[in-house]
Amino acid sequence: MASPMHARRAKLKSHLVSAKAKLKHHVTPRRVLLLATASTSALVLLLTLRTLSSSAAKHGAGVSSSPAPVVLHRAQQQAPLEECGRLPAPVAGALIHYATANATAPGRTAGEIAAAAGVLARRAPCNLLVFGLGHGAALWAALNHGGRTLFLEENDALIPEFGARHPGLAVEAHHVAYLTSVADADELLALRDSPDCTAAAAATDSTHHWLTPGHFDRSACRLAVRGLPPAFYEEEWDVIMVDAPTEEPGMMGAIYTAAIAARARASEPDESGGDTTDVLVHDVDQPVEDRFSTAFLCGGYLKEEVGKLRHFAIPSHREGMPFCP
Template sequence: MRPKTSQALNSKVLLLGVFVAFILLFVLRSSLSSSSEENASSPGTLRTFAPAKTSSAVKESKSAVDCSPSCDKIPRALAQTLIHYATSSITPQQTLKEISVTAKILEKKSPCNFLVFGLGHDSLMWSSLNYGGRTVFLEEDEAWIEQIRRRFPMLESYHVTYDSKVNQADNLMDVGRGPECTAILDPKHSMCQLALKGLPSEVYEMKWDLIMVDAPTGYYEDAPGRMTAIYTAGMMARNKEKGVTDVFVHDVNRVVEDKFSMAFLCEGYMKKQEGRLRHFRIPSHKESSERPFCPE
């Protein structure tokens, strides 16, 4: 989630292009909406024209328009994001193609509720792409949280402790096949060893539209690994009262992310893989009690 070295310049330029396109789309939508409201009239209605204004009246009118709070303007949060990525030598870990998979879903669903396991150099981007929604980040490193909060106080993040380790993955995979882990329950009250039970209460209470698993650390044997994060994301989606949850898992080139995403998010629910990112769409299992844990 937070590489410390510089990426290639062309990746940075491409990423900036994504943000510029997003901003232009936002402004264009606002402009078109304002224009359509002003020009709307019922069929057959005759237009009336006011007398031409004097030069002083024109100046007063122009001044009023310039100061109007309804004028289209890039939101401050989006402006800060553009400036940050335009001047930063550090770019997000995900590639442009990988980011685009999630960005397309956010374009359809935002503003929405977006839960991200991990806090990194891409966090400001995700929060901005979900402008107007709620984006929450869960991070294992308290010192890193404080560092990011000083730079970006507008981001909502919480510290999370993981008890698992990568070297326990095989055993946890066997545990996950048991009846206590396939029962559709709120992870907070689950008896499954894979369920994360120490998350902030608001994380359990919120119904998430998107969940991304890009943490915790999982590239060495004693690291926490993403076994419990992947399982918990899947159970949050299944336990939702209705609707579909889009779940994304990054670094599926690694064994844990590969096997656990296929087992607990289900290969049958996978919609796309781009590079090291997989996208799953998991329906509510509360709407259909006879729905199997994974589709046939």
């Protein structure tokens, strides 16, 4: 007959076997994962509460029952109010325009666009003068956001089309006329030393400090662009981009006018470009643009050449108008 001690041991052994079976049945990999996740979350919550409690004690404040206001306050400190504003209309318009276009600027490489953008990034917001209403016009205006961008176009039919696509920029697009012809390039290049074409200094005075309104219409130089709007004479231009016309009547007049405007600006230094004017000329792979940009903007002022783009930095010549030193 089994003793009472043996009976109790047998009963305990039976309970242990039963408990082991139940534990094996209930402990599944999924339940272990859930248990671990819950434990981790509890630990993170505990550490967060301890951090907030320590921070509050350090500043002499009690622990808040809700940390949400603290988080919002920090977010407001880190995010300036202007970051929540609307995208500027010219920038938004440019994004939409180029997102739906086949190309940003046909005939322009990524390197050429980047070089021009780099000049604008250094000077903007600034006074930007653009000869031509090409496909990249909206891009230049967007990169000069906050500054003034004036467009001069020889083909008057392009102006209403440009205005329909970019109504916010249409007010700064103006029609101008050229008296030049590519066929006369050699004859026009010889005007570099003509007194009629170098006398722009006489058009400035101590009170105006800039070209007098209507100067180019009165000029006897055949290279002068005609019909420049009053807006042209309202500003001294920090950056001038010669992007057209590429065929007849050629870029000769635009290059010449850019050269005079750059040399006639006031000599007072500014923070971004000193007393210089940055002039960008496209299509310098063409013989006319190559020769005229070198002659009138001066090879000695050439800062950079990327592909078909040349960047000149023209200093003020208030005491005279030589095209090269």
